[in-house]
Amino acid sequence: MSSAPLQTDIVIVGAGIAGLAAGFELRRRGYENFRLLEASERPGGVVSTAHLAGIPIEEGPDSFLTEKPAALELCRALGLGEQLIPSHDAARRTWIWRKHRLRALPEGWQMLAPARPLALWRSNLLSWPAKARIAREFFSSARAPETETSVGALVRSRLGAEVLDVVVAPLLSGVYGGDADELSLDAVLPRLAQMARQGSLGRGLWRARRRRGANTGAARPLFTTLQNGLSECITALAARLESHIETRCRVSRITKSGEGYQLECHDQAPGSPAGRSLQIHCRKLILALPAWAAAELLRELDGELAAQLAAVPYASSLTINLAYSPAPPLPDGFGVLIPPGEGLRMRACTFIQQKFPARVPAGWALLRVFYGGVRDSEALALSDEELLALATGELRTILGLKQPPAAGHIRRWPRAMAQYTVGHGGRQQCIQAALARHAGLALAGNAYRGIGISDCIESGYAAARKFIHA
Ligand SMILES: Cc1cc2nc3c(=O)[nH]c(=O)nc-3n(C[C@H](O)[C@H](O)[C@H](O)COP(=O)(O)OP(=O)(O)OC[C@H]3O[C@@H](n4cnc5c(N)ncnc54)[C@H](O)[C@@H]3O)c2cc1C
Numbered sequence: 001m002s003s004a005p006l007q008t009d010i011v012i013v014g015a016g017i018a019g020l021a022a023g024f025e026l027r028r029r030g031y032e033n034f035r036l037l038e039a040s041e042r043p044g045g046v047v048s049t050a051h052l053a054g055i056p057i058e059e060g061p062d063s064f065l066t067e068k069p070a071a072l073e074l075c076r077a078l079g080l081g082e083q084l085i086p087s088h089d090a091a092r093r094t095w096i097w098r099k100h101r102l103r104a105l106p107e108g109w110q111m112l113a114p115a116r117p118l119a120l121w122r123s124n125l126l127s128w129p130a131k132a133r134i135a136r137e138f139f140s141s142a143r144a145p146e147t148e149t150s151v152g153a154l155v156r157s158r159l160g161a162e163v164l165d166v167v168v169a170p171l172l173s174g175v176y177g178g179d180a181d182e183l184s185l186d187a188v189l190p191r192l193a194q195m196a197r198q199g200s201l202g203r204g205l206w207r208a209r210r211r212r213g214a215n216t217g218a219a220r221p222l223f224t225t226l227q228n229g230l231s232e233c234i235t236a237l238a239a240r241l242e243s244h245i246e247t248r249c250r251v252s253r254i255t256k257s258g259e260g261y262q263l264e265c266h267d268q269a270p271g272s273p274a275g276r277s278l279q280i281h282c283r284k285l286i287l288a289l290p291a292w293a294a295a296e297l298l299r300e301l302d303g304e305l306a307a308q309l310a311a312v313p314y315a316s317s318l319t320i321n322l323a324y325s326p327a328p329p330l331p332d333g334f335g336v337l338i339p340p341g342e343g344l345r346m347r348a349c350t351f352i353q354q355k356f357p358a359r360v361p362a363g364w365a366l367l368r369v370f371y372g373g374v375r376d377s378e379a380l381a382l383s384d385e386e387l388l389a390l391a392t393g394e395l396r397t398i399l400g401l402k403q404p405p406a407a408g409h410i411r412r413w414p415r416a417m418a419q420y421t422v423g424h425g426g427r428q429q430c431i432q433a434a435l436a437r438h439a440g441l442a443l444a445g446n447a448y449r450g451i452g453i454s455d456c457i458e459s460g461y462a463a464a465r466k467f468i469h470a
Pocket of ligand 1: 013014015016017018019037038039040043044045046047059060061062063064065249250251252288289290293317318319413416417444445446447451452453454456
């Protein structure tokens with residue numbers, strides 16, 4: 001990193017997928033006068049592919065939802081169209097560990113309620129009283145109130161505590177690492193919130209499924225990934241932005257300077273001379289950071305905005321990839337969810353060779369195990385040895401897997417997943433109102449309008465457009 005003072009028009013802080021997307025959008029529109037500053041050694045943030053026994057493994061996200069097009073379109077625009085691979089949906093099935101055995105999530109379950117009542121009836125996941133409660137909800141005309149509520153409160157009142165504890169809580173924990181009683185229904189599942197205000201959830205989902213069935217189009221895979229890992233997308237973005245990116249460059253202070261901003265940055269290179277720092281002046285600033293990191297940098301500039309950002313809670317998570325050869329016998333399907341209260345710490349386990357067969361060589365199995373989340377951030381403090389022993393012990397319980405893995409890989413992600421808790425909508429309005437005081441400032445990342453990769457890409461595009469249209 002150069003120590004000379006730098007002048008540039010736009011600075012993007014943070015080269016996760018949101019910051020990279022902002023840079024990509026600037027260049028796509030022919031704009032070159034910007035720098036992208038990243039604290040770590042590599043761009044990508046939590047999108048990170050490593051290798052284990054020669055197999056590309058994902059330390060963070062493993063795929064994106066095909067339904068949200070931004071990630072797919074970005075990969076195509078980067079020339080990666082040939083590398084895109086769909087999830088093997090013919091084998092899609094989710095298992096839930098309940099009362100000491102694996103039970104299949106009934107086909108057609110849509111996050112909160114079943115869209116196929118008959119499949120639920122035949123399933124052994126829920127008790128008969130719980131099934132009867134779901135059936136009653138199907139014929140109920142109750143409407144959810146207009147006021148914001150938590151996912152947990154709605155599900156408990158509509159479908160009962162068993163549905164919440166056994167199905168909805170582990171599904172939400174799998175996606176958000178969050179607690180159903182804290183997550184906002186409107187912020188996390190807006191379509192289902194609307195459905196609940198119109199009447200029965202079960203009936204709404206059943207009707208929506210029938211409408212979809214009537215549309216004759218080729219079925220989209222649920223998830224899409226890249227053949228050699230999601231980092232392919234990061235590498236391609238970084239190549240497009242190469243001359244603009246400064247890695248190992250942590251922004252530690254932002255102050256107002258005339259019409260623009262002054263940034264103090266520190267070199268994070270291992271072994272770099274102590275105190276090596278850089279000052280950058282810019283007219284416009286995009287903070288593509290976790291909200292808590294943006295809050296720290298904005299405290300001096302706008303205490304109120306910083307306080308609103310600091311109020312967005314984050315959950316920590318960790319992934320363990322375990323490679324097995326020869327592949328042990330496993331249940332079919334994409335993986336297992338473990339409800340809280342079943343006496344295990346594991347939140348979920350994905351069978352990658354069954355979700356994305358093209359990602360794993362024949363004869364191998366690759367299991368991706370999740371720990372942490374809002375209820376168990378202490379898991380991140382366990383040593384690698386403790387975590388490997390915990391994971392292999394719990395896999396033995398759940399899957400009967402006695403074979404030791406050929407190799408294992410652990411990655412901790414402290415405070416990485418924004419939690420859209422009750423009040424998220426109001427907090428966002430306050431953030432937007434405070435942001436309106438700063439014509440030269442934009443925010444992007446997973447704290448605002450979606451935590452998925454495509455949502456973060458969209459947020460980066462929107463931040464870039466704020467300035468190139470101005
Ligand atoms: C374990 C895990 C699994 C997930 N699985 C999926 C999935 O399968 N599908 C999906 O769609 N989504 C998934 N997500 C969510 C999604 O990956 C993230 O929400 C998204 O990638 C976040 O991108 P971002 O750019 O907002 O933030 P980040 O990736 O956190 O990037 C922020 C960047 O800012 C840098 N930075 C921080 N402070 C400074 C500073 N002061 N100066 C300079 N740089 C700084 C950081 O080093 C980092 O590179 C998952 C997330 C996790 C953690």
